[in-house]
Amino acid sequence: MNQKNDIAVQVSGLAKNYGAVQALRGVDLTIGAGEYFVLLGPSGGGKTTLLRLLGGFIRPTAGQILLHGRDVSEQPPNRRPTSMVFQSFALFPHMTVAQNVGYGLRLRRLPKAEIAARVDAMLEMVGLKDLADRMPHALSGGQQQRVQLGRSLVLEADILLLDEPLAALDAKLRKDMCLELKHLQEQIGITFVHVTHNQEEAMTVADNMAIIADGVLVETGTAQDLYENPQARFTADFIGENNIFDGRVSGLTGSGVEIDLGFAKFTVDAQGQTPRVSDMVSVSIRSELVRVLGPGEAPEALLQTVPATYGEAVYLGLATSHVAKLANGDNIVARHVSRGGTSDDFEAEAPLTYAWPRTQMRLHLS
Ligand SMILES: Nc1ncnc2c1ncn2[C@@H]1O[C@H](COP(=O)(O)OP(=O)(O)O)[C@@H](O)[C@H]1O
Ligand SMILES: [Mg+2]
Incomplete structure (x- = not known):
């Protein structure tokens, strides 16, 4: 039937x-x-x-x-x-x-x-x-x-x-x-x-x-x-492990949306949505798409980067979460696949760069 x-x-x-x-x-x-x-x-x-x-x-x-x-x-x-x-x-x-x-x-x-x-x-x-x-x-x-x-x-x-x-x-x-x-x-x-x-x-x-x-x-x-591709901020928060940044639209250029987070500015694709300047919006990125750059490692052109102060590693088996603090005091998490004894090792309090593909960021208007 x-x-x-x-x-x-x-x-x-x-x-x-x-x-x-x-x-x-x-x-x-x-x-x-x-x-x-x-x-x-x-x-x-x-x-x-x-x-x-x-x-x-x-x-x-x-x-x-x-x-x-x-x-x-x-x-x-x-x-x-x-x-x-x-x-x-x-x-x-x-x-x-x-x-x-x-x-x-x-x-x-x-x-x-x-x-x-x-x-x-x-x-x-x-x-x-x-x-x-x-x-x-x-x-x-x-x-x-x-x-x-x-x-x-x-x-x-x-x-x-x-x-x-x-x-x-x-x-x-x-x-x-x-x-x-x-x-x-x-x-x-x-x-x-x-x-x-x-x-x-x-x-x-x-x-x-x-x-x-x-x-x-x-x-x-x-x-x-x-x-x-969660549309709602709530969905991004509830499903998977997402880093979510709340900010205000500070500029629109073609299909690009510039978002002022206070401590940084991101530009994301509007993804068919129609935000207006000064709207409060959110941007999310899944933690498994975020990578901690090694000291001295130069980011590739297509990466969004943000400076962060390293906190700690949380070993989860399949993956290890690398937790750091952003300039506004929020946490950011990068999940690296665990690789036995050669797991990435970062010093607490070290100034590091967190990076992810720009195209993978999602824009949430609500
Ligand atoms: N018989 C009831 N009398 C009063 N409040 C109720 C009753 N059943 C559910 N609620 C309330 O309604 C809301 C939704 O409950 P429910 O449908 O059981 O949620 P869920 O199944 O998603 O956990 C909750 O705030 C719950 O406390
Ligand atoms: Mg129930």
Whole structure:
């Protein structure tokens, strides 16, 4: 059932207040059918609220929800083409794995033979065939999560809603389960809407994602779009490790924008945007694109350089972060790939030059 050309979710002006708390402030969002879509953002941003609105567990304060073209804004969960995987596993402790998976089908009073067949197929799909008769207390976290998934997927809804489905798993298991979820979704072809605050998890599974913070949809795009070309300053700050410089537009020349940072002036390409002189804007550069020049090393012509006072090295395994102070007191970070014993070694307090390709700087108007 692959419906990539169809639209699964269309939300407009969606808002939710809990008393005085504006959990969601007028969100517009479109999710294509058959997409693996991720809602990513910091805790408290409104992700769970949006997911629960899609599932019909809470009612919107304002706005409209269309699922596969049908207005479901006033419909209860069981009248929607959705199924929800909750954050806590919440399995029935007195039922076996197979009974847990078949629970929703029994509620629907399907014939016993059909239930057995569908449960069997689902256990196979989520890799629990050998554990059908186990009780939940005798399962690992990852296995319990599979039961949860099976229990939701067996209902054959068109849209699966997953709220932090991997949050309770340890880091290694989370990585493995991420890929399993991705492959499962590709295999079944239904729409997944997956909520997480974990960037790596989001990037692993998402065809497309939306950044949600403070009740607002900040930006949508593929993982690569948002990592390499974030439009919003917030996205640059939230995804990856970016150096962000705030300043004021001090001049416009052709497609070049001159930005006065106080301690330095950068010129960046407008990137199709239309800033005006004296606008407050930001420029960002990913830390893995920044390099510390060795003493006496002359910068190449295409590099943006800035003087900095070296602070310390932070060894992170794959990379080492070299942290220094700029003239305005802000930190700047250059991430070099770690190279065993020959790692770059700089003296604390040394005056150094940090440099990066001019063309890799992004301009953020908001
Ligand atoms: N039932 C509720 N009553 C009051 N405030 C709530 C309720 N649920 C969520 N909130 C508030 O709404 C905001 C968004 O919460 P939530 O959607 O759970 O965020 P997220 O899932 O992104 O962490 C937060 O400020 C949270 O405290
Ligand atoms: Mg949440």
